[in-house]
Amino acid sequence: MSKFIWILLGLILIGGAVALGGYRNFYEPNQRTRSVASAPSASRSAPPVSAQRAPQSASQGASLNFDTVVNVLNVVVGIVGIWMTFAGMRMQRQAMQMTDNRRQR
Secondary structure, three states: OOOHHHHHHHHHHHHHHHHHHHHHHHHOOOOHHHOOOHHHOOOOOOOOOOHOOOOHHHHHHHHHHHHHHHHHHHHHHHHHHHHHHHHHHHHHHHHHHHHHHHHHH
16 A cells, blocks of 8 residues: 555656646746846836847747756656665565575584
């Protein structure tokens, strides 16, 4: 039963990471772009940020694609890390069993 809980927890964690990445990419894409109003020299009487945003250029689209690639690679590295942890625990358990078998002889 314990193994089932760990697998379920891992799947929930992966689902949360995918949901958060999707939310950031599809519902908040413009909040990560740099605007003139956030510059230190901007005055207080500046028009709203939405009026100052530049049209989306090819570099911003490339940035979005780069962010997506980085997010996917982070998920892959996390999954590989989880697999390596389980493999290491299994190898340690096998080594302990082999040590116990040698002691009993």
